Amino acid sequence: MTMKSLMLGLLMSVSAVATVQAADLQIVLGDTGTGLKFLQSQVDRYMAQYPEDKVTIVPMPSSTTDQFGQYKLWLAAGNADIDVYTTDVIWAPQLADHLTDLTEATKDIIGGYFPAIVESQTANGKLVALPSFTDAPALYYRKDLLEKYNKPVPKTWDELAATAKEIMDGERAAGNKDMWGFVWQGNAYEGLTCDALEWVKSSGGGQIVEPDGTISINNPKAAAALDRAKGWVGTISPEGVLSYGEEESRGVWQLGNSVFMRNWPYAYGLGNGADSAVKGKFDVTTLPVGAEGDSPAATLGGWNLAVSKYSPDQDAAIRLVKFLSSPDEQKRRAIEQTNLPTLMATYDDPDVAAAAPIIPLWKDVFLNAVPRPSGPTKLKYNEVSSLFWSAVHDTLSGKGSGADNLELLEAKLTELKGSGW
Numbered sequence: 001m002t003m004k005s006l007m008l009g010l011l012m013s014v015s016a017v018a019t020v021q022a023a024d025l026q027i028v029l030g031d032t033g034t035g036l037k038f039l040q041s042q043v044d045r046y047m048a049q050y051p052e053d054k055v056t057i058v059p060m061p062s063s064t065t066d067q068f069g070q071y072k073l074w075l076a077a078g079n080a081d082i083d084v085y086t087t088d089v090i091w092a093p094q095l096a097d098h099l100t101d102l103t104e105a106t107k108d109i110i111g112g113y114f115p116a117i118v119e120s121q122t123a124n125g126k127l128v129a130l131p132s133f134t135d136a137p138a139l140y141y142r143k144d145l146l147e148k149y150n151k152p153v154p155k156t157w158d159e160l161a162a163t164a165k166e167i168m169d170g171e172r173a174a175g176n177k178d179m180w181g182f183v184w185q186g187n188a189y190e191g192l193t194c195d196a197l198e199w200v201k202s203s204g205g206g207q208i209v210e211p212d213g214t215i216s217i218n219n220p221k222a223a224a225a226l227d228r229a230k231g232w233v234g235t236i237s238p239e240g241v242l243s244y245g246e247e248e249s250r251g252v253w254q255l256g257n258s259v260f261m262r263n264w265p266y267a268y269g270l271g272n273g274a275d276s277a278v279k280g281k282f283d284v285t286t287l288p289v290g291a292e293g294d295s296p297a298a299t300l301g302g303w304n305l306a307v308s309k310y311s312p313d314q315d316a317a318i319r320l321v322k323f324l325s326s327p328d329e330q331k332r333r334a335i336e337q338t339n340l341p342t343l344m345a346t347y348d349d350p351d352v353a354a355a356a357p358i359i360p361l362w363k364d365v366f367l368n369a370v371p372r373p374s375g376p377t378k379l380k381y382n383e384v385s386s387l388f389w390s391a392v393h394d395t396l397s398g399k400g401s402g403a404d405n406l407e408l409l410e411a412k413l414t415e416l417k418g419s420g421w
């Protein structure tokens, strides 16, 4: 081999290496249910397809509120270590400045997604995240117990409370001392905003801040809805519900220790898992209403995939996000995680309907779900929500009545709004 051909060979191999864009990516995800394990299976499939990339998952706490606090700090500091963020549906306007615009990169695929979800992830004309799954809660009920006590599926909150109490008392008398009537999310965090918005909205009490920006929360129907929920604490719901998130309520429910549960669809698949005491014993329906004539309300949730503006590997990060949200991966997610797809076509897939009957059933529920006021309150949403969940938590803990706490809340929100949101 001549010196020249050696040099040429060397040059060629250097340029070959240069064209392979090897990337070391980090993606964050909150630890809820078996979500981390599922993401690892997705990442493994991604790395099999793109062996030049290495992807590491950074686990975060389950609470969306805790995640948001951390992400805001990282993004404000221009953190270049985290490439991809799993983002809550409510965060788009607040984090938009730190996230890459995905409009151009997704222009050929975005038409397959529900337009309203895409809209929710669009801030100032910029697509800040690609929807991964959407969310709308269900009332989980023990069909074996309703049958045993000859009770219909409750339609109003008061009916739910009465049925919960009767069955709980009956089961305790029969020997299950750990039995409760109703578990839900009562900790002081974003999850409580979701639950309480449902109690209020389904009782004709509005949606905290209306789509036109009006602060509507201080009204008698909303106050009565909070007082009603306070009546559950320590009676049909354990005192500890005041520190429950999704996972704590699922824990009680899945051990067979509650008649009813309010939770998101992810709990459906897990509840039917091999290790679940309620496997095959429950069903889902829409949440109750305040009174006959009111409409049920489900808070709109959901999670998305965003690329950090500070990631040094923009192309690879976008490639990963598109892979994770692709039709194949959404189908797997629907079947394995019972998460609601964001792609319209996945709802018509017969494999999905067979493996996860809640998915086709829940399409209408999520399409009619109530958004939290993150749209109208823009950059101030987190503060609005935290003032709301605090007022609710105070009421539930017996620190003032619903009416007192909502009056105070109105004053605080009015001050926060100032001359506009």
Ligand code: GLC
Pocket: 064, 088, 089, 090, 134, 135, 190, 191, 192, 194, 246, 264, 300, 301, 302, 303
């Ligand atoms: C679910 C929803 C999310 C919501 C959270 C509250 O994860 O998808 O939107 O903020 O619950 O705990």
